[in-house]
Amino acid sequence: MCKITAFLSAKGLSSFIEADRLAIFCKSEMGWLREKEIEIVQKPPASIREQRQRVEQLLSQIVDSRILVCQEISGIPYVVFDQAHFHIFQINQLSAELLDAIVHKVQSIENQQKITRKKLEYASPVKTKQKGIYQLDLIKVQQDYPEITSKQALMGFLAKTSFAELHLHCRHTPPWIERDRRFTIEKRS
Numbered sequence: 001m002c003k004i005t006a007f008l009s010a011k012g013l014s015s016f017i018e019a020d021r022l023a024i025f026c027k028s029e030m031g032w033l034r035e036k037e038i039e040i041v042q043k044p045p046a047s048i049r050e051q052r053q054r055v056e057q058l059l060s061q062i063v064d065s066r067i068l069v070c071q072e073i074s075g076i077p078y079v080v081f082d083q084a085h086f087h088i089f090q091i092n093q094l095s096a097e098l099l100d101a102i103v104h105k106v107q108s109i110e111n112q113q114k115i116t117r118k119k120l121e122y123a124s125p126v127k128t129k130q131k132g133i134y135q136l137d138l139i140k141v142q143q144d145y146p147e148i149t150s151k152q153a154l155m156g157f158l159a160k161t162s163f164a165e166l167h168l169h170c171r172h173t174p175p176w177i178e179r180d181r182r183f184t185i186e187k188r189s
Contacts, residue, residue, distance in 0.1 A: 002026070002027040002067075002103050003024055003025065003026050003027070003035065003064050003065035003067070004024070004025045004032075004065060004067045004068075004069055004099055004102065004103070005022055005023070005024050005025075005062050005065045005067065005068050005069070005086075006022065006023050006024075006025060006068075006069045006070065006094060007019035007021075007022060007040075007068075007069075007070035007071075007073070008020070008021050008022070008023050008037075009021075012093070012094065013069070013070065013071055013091070013092070013093055013094045014070065014071055015070055015071045015072035015073065016070055016072065016073040016074075016077045016078075017042070017072075018042075018071075019040050019042070019070070020039070020040055020042065021037050021038060021039050021040055022037065022038040022040060022058065022061075022062070023036070023037050023038075024036040024037075024038075024062065024063075024065055025099065027099075027100075027103065031096055032096050032099050038058065038061050038062075040058065048076060051076050051077075052076050052080060055076060055077045055080040055081070056080060059080065059081070059084050066084075066085060066086050066087060066106075067086065067087045067089070067102060067103070067106055068081055068086045068087070068088045068089070069089045069090075069091055069094070069099075069102065070088075070089075070090060070091075071090060071091070071092060072090055073088065073090065087102075087105075087106045087109065089102050089105075119145050119148060120148065120152060120153065120156070122141070122144075122145075123136075123141045123145060123148050123152070123153040124136070124153065124156065124157050125154070125157050125161075125163075125166055125168075128167075131164075132162075132163055132164030132165065133163070133164060133165045133166075133167065134157070134161070134163050134165070134166050134167070135166070135167040135168075135169070136153065136154070136157075136166065136167075136168055136169070137169040138150060138153060138168055138169060138170040139169055139170060139171060140169075141153055150170070150174040150176070150177075151174070151176060154168075154174075154177075173185055173187065
């Protein structure tokens with residue numbers, strides 16, 4: 001079941017600033033139905049912290065929806081929804097066709113992210129039989145997946161893995177590794 005959250009006012013779809021309620025729309029066999037409404041009290045926040053807290057409180061009331069539509073959203077509200085992993089769409093009007101197109105776009109994005117995660121898993125260094133030693137054939141990885149950079153292939157591993165050595169087969173040492181003083185580089189032919 002797909003759900004979309006929209007900022008609304010008496011005029012219909014609105015910007016975050018003008019909204020007086022959130023509506024959560026749910027896709028059913030009969031089309032898009034308004035499942036729930038959440039009232040928004042719009043008064044100027046006393047501080048940035050208070051504004052963030054208000055938006056986070058709104059977030060806590062949104063269940064099973066990670067798609068947000070409105071005419072305009074920026075600043076702290078945008079950042080809070082973005083950090084909560086919402087797909088944010090700024091549109092001018094609500095229609096069933098547009099909501100269907102947004103769902104299709106989100107599904108496409110999420111499928112692409114899954115493919116990228118699988119590629120990055122393939123592109124990560126693997127353990128050798130020797131303790132603490134890993135290897136990665138970056139040349140092969142980039143032949144198979146030219147869109148994967150050395151940083152994408154290595155950053156997760158370097159940040160999360162304790163290792164003694166990494167044997168990296170590459171045409172040249174990536175400059176960002178050479179600049180990182182945490183590593184000792186031995187070049188072999």
